Amino acid sequence: MxxxxxxxxxxxxxxxxxxxxxxxxxxxxxxxxxxxxxxxxxxxxxxxxxxxxxxxxxxxxxxxxxxxxxxxxxxxxxxxxxxxxxxxxxxxxxxxxxxxxxxxxxxxxxxxxxxxxxxxxxxxxxxxxxxxxxxxxxxxxxxxxxxxxxxxxxxxxxxxxxxxxxxxxxxxxxxxxxxxxxxxxxxxxxxxxxxxxxxxxxxxxxxxxxxxxxxxxxxxxxxxxxxxxxxEIKNLVAGRVVHATLPGADPVALAAIAGAEDVSVQGERIAIRTRDSDSVARHLLTATPARDLEISAQNLESVFLALTGNDDTEKSTR
The missing domain is CATH 3.40.50.300 (P-loop containing nucleotide triphosphate hydrolases)
Structure with a gap:
């Protein structure tokens, strides 16, 4: 060689x-x-x-x-x-x-x-x-x-x-x-x-x-x-993630939405993990001033959080 x-x-x-x-x-x-x-x-x-x-x-x-x-x-x-x-x-x-x-x-x-x-x-x-x-x-x-x-x-x-x-x-x-x-x-x-x-x-x-x-x-x-x-890892966690812009979002109120399983708030952007994305999206659009709404499949980050139960991971934001 x-x-x-x-x-x-x-x-x-x-x-x-x-x-x-x-x-x-x-x-x-x-x-x-x-x-x-x-x-x-x-x-x-x-x-x-x-x-x-x-x-x-x-x-x-x-x-x-x-x-x-x-x-x-x-x-x-x-x-x-x-x-x-x-x-x-x-x-x-x-x-x-x-x-x-x-x-x-x-x-x-x-x-x-x-x-x-x-x-x-x-x-x-x-x-x-x-x-x-x-x-x-x-x-x-x-x-x-x-x-x-x-x-x-x-x-x-x-x-x-x-x-x-x-x-x-x-x-x-x-x-x-x-x-x-x-x-x-x-x-x-x-x-x-x-x-x-x-x-x-x-x-x-x-x-x-x-x-x-x-x-x-x-x-x-x-x-x-x-x-x-x-x-395969992503498929272990069912559901989707609803993202939206919601100024002044109240995490407690968002967590109380029917079907919401996990809520995160970063500035004006919110992310709600749910098995019923249609219901959550409907609530956000009709009962809150949310805008720029997106629904996506689970990504590796959301699966990581769901499977480890860790809300303070050191992950890259890049």
Missing amino acids: SSSAPAADAASARSGGSGHTAIRARGLVKSFGKVQAVRGVDLTVAQGEIVAFLGPNGAGKTTTIDMILGLAHPDAGEIEVFGRSPRSAISHGLISAVLQTGGLLKDLTVRETLRLTASLFSDTRPIDEVLQRAGISSIADRKVGVCSGGQQQRLRFAMALLSDPGLLILDEPTTGMDVEGRRSFWQAIRADAARGRTVLFATHYLDEADEYADRIVLMSHGRIVADGTTA
Whole structure:
């Protein structure tokens, strides 16, 4: 394989070839004192899948990811990555992670950082290749300390690619990137997944999960509450959402409308989730000064809120 070929080809061979299971977890339980962070999680991820791992803060996502990375041991249950223990998979370079913070020395250049990281492995992809894959060849000689947040995230991505991992775990991978940066980043991820790389990513950007994930796994209160394609997840919550402009809207009065199941008010715009959108729309148009009324199907954000019961999620408004 030439140095310019996608690294996932080698990762696929080392992890067992296409069609194999990347992650297999059964009955995972993890507690911290009296707090049970993970409560019987079962999760299977096939090689080459791009899986969005979603949930509000405290849902158990980070603890589950820590167990996949071998950073935490389950109190009960078992977990395998490419048929190995997480620690064994890591020692063979089959897992890499891109985290939000840490891991960078600001006085080194981008290229020096990659050389230092590569020295930790017995075999790595060429540095020029991972620079190109991460889209940072043009800043290879720039000091890390003067790189933007988005550029530093791309450097972390390049570092993760060095060992040619079969499984790539991303924690808020596009934080600090502009719109074009996010798009090109996900294009690179999709190209790798098409050649066998498995990607598990946690994000608060629900639009990224909607657009780029093959599958969504949604956690709440330590359990997986939904698992499927975006369309399947959206179909779990029946009904529609009625949007309208209503100055001075009273959330209590709106919640009392027959058929209203959930109400949100942002400035003059209101959103009412309901199984009877015709009835709610009729009330708004005849009994209130509402205008600019729209009726839409459930989106991922409304499903997220309905399934997690969380009204204060950290979600992107972009």
